[in-house]
Amino acid sequence: MPILLPEKKHEKLILENGKRLDGRDLDEIRPFKCEIGVLSNTDGSAYVEHGGNKIFAGVYGPREVHPKHLGLPDRGVLKVYYRMATFSVHERASPAPNRRALEISKIIEDAITPTLFLELYPDSAIEVYVMVIAASGGTRCASTTAVSLALADAGIPMKTLVAGLAAGKANGKIILDCSDEEDKAGEADIPCVIQMKDEKICLLQFDGDMTPEELDTAISLVKKGAKQIFQKMTEAIHQKFENIQKETELEIEKMIQQQDIDSINNIESTIENETEMKNEYDNIDINKKDFDFNNIDNKKNKLEEFDEEEEDFEQ
């Protein structure tokens, strides 16, 4: 009978020089990368890479609840569907939802809900689909971060962004951001989700042995690490929109150069062309029903409504 090769195991999780197996310090987080607006078919989306974890989150809604009896008359509901790809772990993961997937879906919902204004959307649901493409310890924390970013990208009003990070204990020492192996072989594991506005904790799970003092240091480490993650998140948000701004600056320069040349040569010819065009166009009956969208009353109303918003928005 063939034997499936087991995953590699190390006896010591912390090396003699004080570093961890992957060369990190005790209070160092794994490399973190994120991006928003990656999936075009969703209302909002985010991609998070945290160490070996690769996670996509997509948001739909707010939209009508199906089945309808799940809707609440005074507030909306947040539904999170957490799934792992079959190829995301060492042994094939079953694609059917299992107990673990349900649990993580529930805790993400509970961690994110207090940061949203769900009372704005009664009888409707916001649905978030989380897909773990590659897993390497701490997926629930990274998923929560991804969900928070995706909801912000979808334009859903929220009090604050959240960042998820785990602390743990291995070989008697408190460590930050457990990797897969430290998670499994270590003595304790504490996944945490922090509200970045005021550093309140909105998710805390505990698994293992620890003294109260050790727990305090673990949580202070998590808060320190969450700040680093949060900085990357805000950078990702700024980057998306500032890239477009930079592109347009080049366009403006081009435009100004071109305008100087054009203004001398083409003034007379363009005016003639346009007037011809208009006359031609007026003679044709475009609309059977002849809706007059351009009539003055209509236009006035529209302008009045938008004037307020526009005055401060336009340069």
Add this chain to the structure above:
Amino acid sequence: MVESNGAQTREIVYPGQVISTDPEKIPGRGTIKENGKILSIFIGIKEEYGKYLNVVPLRGQIYTATVGDKIIGKIIERTPVKWILDINSNVEAILKPSDVMEKEKIETKSKRLSKREEETEIMKLFNVGDVLIVKVISGDRLSTPLLTTIGEGLGKLNDGIVLQIEVPKIPRIIGKQGSMINILKKYTNCKIFVAKNGRIWVRGKTFEYEQLLIEAIYKIEKESHTFKLTDRIEYYLKEEKKKRGLK
């Protein structure tokens, strides 16, 4: 207010960012006040308007029905007594036969109909899949919106193209004092109707003009937070018309 070179950038804020701790400022749209601090609740652009601090969202798909808005809806269901319309909101809207304009025409044509017969006659007017311009006559975020087609410029759309863009970007399509929409009309010779729920109806002389207009609208949507947008769109339309050989 703004330098001509466009080097100045609008400040982009994220949810939970402290915009101001000044006690004299008042939290406006897109903000909340907590412990004396004004916080943003969107990814958006911060702006000051007198004492008010606002955040204009950069993303967001959802439209909340408000009374008096002219919007574009698509019929997704027809029951014996009402139509149900998709209006790009978190709830579906209802159109009743009594709120349909063609009612008068039927009354004059066929006399002495009972109320029920009249209703069934009206219900034949629109089918599933029809796109209508409608007005909201009641509804807010707590109740189902009720629509009407009685009014000027309202009714079924027989031709043209309907686009869907993000709702917060609609004011940019119109522009200050209607400047943007006038430029779009001038250079593409198309008829445009901008509905408040993020849908835009366009109808041009030929498909080439419509295509140019659609690309321009998507460009406005993408670059809504940048500077000198109106000038750039004018330049873009001029250049594209040269490239494509349009008059």
